[in-house]
Amino acid sequence: MAMMNPCTVYLFHGQGGVCFNMTQMDQISELNTEDFTVAVEPGVTRKTLNNFLRGSGLWFPVDPGADASLCGMAATAASGTNAVRYGTMRQNVLNLRVVLPDGKVLHTAGQNRRPRKSAAGYHLTGLFVGSEGTLGIITQATLRLHGIPEATVAAVCAFSTVKAAVDTVSLFSFSIPEFLDDVMMGACNRYSGLNYPELPTLFLEFHGSEHSVGEQVQATGEIVKSNGGSDFAWAREQEARNQLWTARHNAWEERNPTTDTRQRVAMCASLSPRKLHPTFLLQGYSTDVCVPISRLPEILLETKKDMLESKLTGPIVGHVGDGNFHCLLIHNPADEGGRVAEFAKRLGRRALAMDGTCTGEHGVGLGKRQLLREEVGEVALSTMRQIKAALDPKNLMNPGKVL
Amino acid sequence: MAMMNPCTVYLFHGQGGVCFNMTQMDQISELNTEDFTVAVEPGVTRKTLNNFLRGSGLWFPVDPGADASLCGMAATAASGTNAVRYGTMRQNVLNLRVVLPDGKVLHTAGQNRRPRKSAAGYHLTGLFVGSEGTLGIITQATLRLHGIPEATVAAVCAFSTVKAAVDTVSLFSFSIPEFLDDVMMGACNRYSGLNYPELPTLFLEFHGSEHSVGEQVQATGEIVKSNGGSDFAWAREQEARNQLWTARHNAWEERNPTTDTRQRVAMCASLSPRKLHPTFLLQGYSTDVCVPISRLPEILLETKKDMLESKLTGPIVGHVGDGNFHCLLIHNPADEGGRVAEFAKRLGRRALAMDGTCTGEHGVGLGKRQLLREEVGEVALSTMRQIKAALDPKNLMNPGKVL
Structure with missing residues (x-):
């Protein structure tokens, strides 16, 4: 080799x-x-x-x-x-x-x-x-x-409901839309000293030529308005874009190497209404379902309801243009770990019931093997196992994972 | 089931x-x-x-x-x-x-x-x-x-050399570019009663919003001009687009169900300088290599030279935005079949030598099994065979094909 x-x-x-x-x-x-x-x-x-x-x-x-x-x-x-x-x-x-x-x-x-x-x-x-x-x-x-696109524009707009925000996304054909729920916006405000409305919010990015980006921003602004979105804050220069996207960046460590997992947990924990645990005991657990876009509002609402009923804290961030979103569940594994695992399994099955997948981008690993079986069925699982057995007959490579 | x-x-x-x-x-x-x-x-x-x-x-x-x-x-x-x-x-x-x-x-x-x-x-x-x-x-x-894009515009422009036409393509980032060589343009003119310059020609299509298509057409027109291309004939309405693209459509049966293989052969045969065979004896053989775009001018020139030296007739059409092109070799299998097969094999190996593939979109079937082996190597071929053996141990499915 x-x-x-x-x-x-x-x-x-x-x-x-x-x-x-x-x-x-x-x-x-x-x-x-x-x-x-x-x-x-x-x-x-x-x-x-x-x-x-x-x-x-x-x-x-x-x-x-x-x-x-x-x-x-x-x-x-x-x-x-x-x-x-x-x-x-x-x-x-x-x-x-x-x-x-x-x-x-x-x-x-x-x-x-x-x-x-x-x-x-x-x-x-x-x-x-x-x-x-x-x-x-x-x-x-x-x-x-x-x-690299000739021009990049970033924009932020808030909505009064999750449904209004997510329904709006399905009308965009060109932007890169990211969704942060009210809980995540609150966490970002407290952690980064920002002043965004604590509402379901879309962070958008437009890539293209100077002209086409201008046109995209205008068309999107009109869609946002007709769907009851807030005024459209937008920024063109790198620095202004970074400032505008600070919340989104901090939310998920994106493009911000200083925000490590511990800090993100601290950030999210800062808004927890239940100050039961010192921050150093807390961990973050990220879910990763993905559904057809038409089912997104429904699954987001059901998931927020479930979280409330399960007494869990978890801001939501979504790559909603693909139907993919994550709940970052902030919890103390010692006494909330079981509830988090049950919640995650219910969320996975909720996505499966809506023609979706239990993992849009994180993979199966150890934790989602049962959900994978439910998602693809016995014939597909057995086909995957036949391939694994053919290429790795001694089961040397990452044994026990995925299948 | x-x-x-x-x-x-x-x-x-x-x-x-x-x-x-x-x-x-x-x-x-x-x-x-x-x-x-x-x-x-x-x-x-x-x-x-x-x-x-x-x-x-x-x-x-x-x-x-x-x-x-x-x-x-x-x-x-x-x-x-x-x-x-x-x-x-x-x-x-x-x-x-x-x-x-x-x-x-x-x-x-x-x-x-x-x-x-x-x-x-x-x-x-x-x-x-x-x-x-x-x-x-x-x-x-x-x-x-x-x-469906809000607007579609079609355009045609001719170049004095293959290299100028193909080099131009690599500067486009948005259009759908199709390439027809001088031989194919001649065939199209004779078959469809058209009057295009018999030169290397690009047929372009632009999809997008009204504004962005206008912008694309303008930007492309400038690139074409600076690369020595002809004036840019373009059309917006469906009918005008169809008329403009007649040559391209007839060239390859695309969107024209009446142009069957026999007719296409007749069309291409109409330009053959060697009227050795009655049309009904002729067949078409299509090659299908695909190379990294930077290698396209080189492989097209070498291939046209090889065709001339091999005394074969074959117009060239290419999905050049992907680096993929086809020679439609018009021949009488009885006495030219061997030369066609040798030419096709040389062309496949020429593409492999340029980091490309022997088949961009037609597949391997029976005819390209040896080239597949040369393309992917023994380890990949044996990995494919292990998968085939695992999923179809009795070799029931399309036996003898691909591997």
Whole structure:
């Protein structure tokens, strides 16, 4: 296996496991600015790549919030705020170099291949994207880059109800809409010293040419108005945009490396009406369902009701253009962990009952194996298991996960 | 298995094969105009679906030319002219109902599921799209629909060289560009009584809002001009667009059901400098390579040179925004078949040498198995075979194809 940098191997004697630290495999190679392609090793994060691309006019837009490893993002089919416009990792990985369980090196689309489309045999790239390390170890990803838009405009508007906010989103065809509920807006106000109305709020971003962005902003403003939204605060320059989006950034660590999980928990906890626990005992648990967009208002309302009845605290943030949202449940695992787990399971089943998925972008891991079975059914699960058994007959790769 | 309509089974005693005629499974169901989703059975073609959608404001844009079965298009990972803007079948299939070799019915994303994105387990939908019937029989596809653009504008412009035309394409970020070479333009002129310059020509289509389309046309016109292109003929109304695109439509049967293969062959044959064969003996053979866009001018020039040296006649049409092009080789199989096959193999290898694929959208079938091996390598081929063996251990499904 050709490796540019070593990876460190850790042995877990207790459970018989082995863990690979690949942060030092950090080569960025094969940048082609004409074809909008680049190859990255597992140690390369999305911010590192975008810094590397500075000045080229290109960027990699998939943004799951954290400054994650791009190969890890491929392994988990990550997406985030920009997916509604640029696609998830599924649409932005052209090729993967994978070490298979038998030690052979697989290039999912063939070595060095990077055409924008192909119909050559089974779509192995698509199979390995989202396989969560259970089929092999990704040691390089060839990615599709995008042109940095000529103009970007950010906008914020509040609504009196969740339904009004979310119904509005389905009328947009171009913006990148993010939803923050009243609870999250309250948390952001207290944590960041802001003064937003504590109402269901849409944060929007528009990308395009100068003209088309202006047109998008105008059309969206009209839709917002006719759906009872507040006046439309908008910003064009990077700094003003950052200021406007401060709440959204802080809400989910996005683009703000200083807001670590502990701080986010503290931020969300700051609004808890139940000051039962010292902050240091609290943890955050994020849900991740995704439903067809028409079902979003219904599931958001039912979920907020359930949260209230379950006596849980959890602001809601959503990539609502894709029908995907997260509740960040702030809880003390010692005495609320059980209730959180039950709530999350009910939420997963609620999404399944609405033709949705229990995981839009976080993956299955250990926690959602039962929900996966309910979501895809026995035949699909058994098909996945046949593939796993065929490619990893000794069950060496991330055993026990997903299936 | 729940079937709304019967499918007819044919037995091929000679080769021990069975063939399913599924044209009568023609239900369109579960149209959801809010979520832009619909489910179709194998008997539903793309034109039937788009007629069904008339008045809904929605359409299904993937357009491989022929009025193909949508489930068949899923099975072969079809794409075509609009893929550069709307994606191929890979990006537009949300779920598949598949009868597996053991008779079980698989829903690749789980029954009735249609979220816009998901990270729930292995991406079986992506695996079955493009599997060419070798893993199971697709009996329903859930598709993603798109809003019909507010405005559509078509444009045509000619260039003095292939390189100038194709280099221009890489500067466009928004249009749907199709390339016809000088030979194809000559054929179109003679067949349809048109009067286009017999030069490398780009046919462009712009989709968007009224304003943005106007802006796109203007920006593109400037790029075309600065790259030495001819004046920009453009049309806005449906009829004018159809007239402008007549050549492109006739070129490849697209949107023109009356131009069948025989007629296309006749059209292309009409320009043959070598009137050696009566038209009825001629056949068309279409190549299908796809390369990174930066390599397009080079491969087009080399291919035209090879065609000349090989004494073959073949106009070239390309979905050049994706780096994909086809030579339609007009030949008499009796005495030119061997030369055509050798030419096609050389072209496939030329694409592989340029980091491309031997098939952008037609698939592997029987003819490209050797090229597939060269393209993806032994490890990928063996991984594909392991998957095939796991899911179809008795090799019942389209045996001998692809792998």
